[in-house]
Amino acid sequence: MTQQPAGRVIEIRKAIAAADDILAQHYLALWDSYGTPEDQMQPDAKARVLAFIQDARKHRGLGVFIPTVGEDASCKDRESDRRPYR
Numbered sequence: 001m002t003q004q005p006a007g008r009v010i011e012i013r014k015a016i017a018a019a020d021d022i023l024a025q026h027y028l029a030l031w032d033s034y035g036t037p038e039d040q041m042q043p044d045a046k047a048r049v050l051a052f053i054q055d056a057r058k059h060r061g062l063g064v065f066i067p068t069v070g071e072d073a074s075c076k077d078r079e080s081d082r083r084p085y086r
Contacts, residue, residue: 008069015064017057024049027055 015023024046031041040049056062 010069011068012065013068015066017054019064019066020050020053022066023053 002025027049028041053062053064057064
């Protein structure tokens with residue numbers, strides 16, 4: 001764990017297969033935050049991302065890490081600061 005300014009604590013852990021859905025959601029959220037029009041996304045985009053992650057983990061030694069941000073009592077009023085990617 002790493003203590004960050006303003007009481008934020010970031011825990012970094014290795015992602016396991018159970019977290020693949022979260023990884024895919026965040027990957028697609030990045031494209032959305034870039035302003036990619038929905039009609040430019042493949043209808044099966046999430047399935048494609050999941051297949052890529054699984055294949056890369058199995059055949060290419062993919063290692064993925066997930067940061068988890070926790071807050072102490074001094075940061076609980078910052079709910080509006082936690083909008084992903086925007």
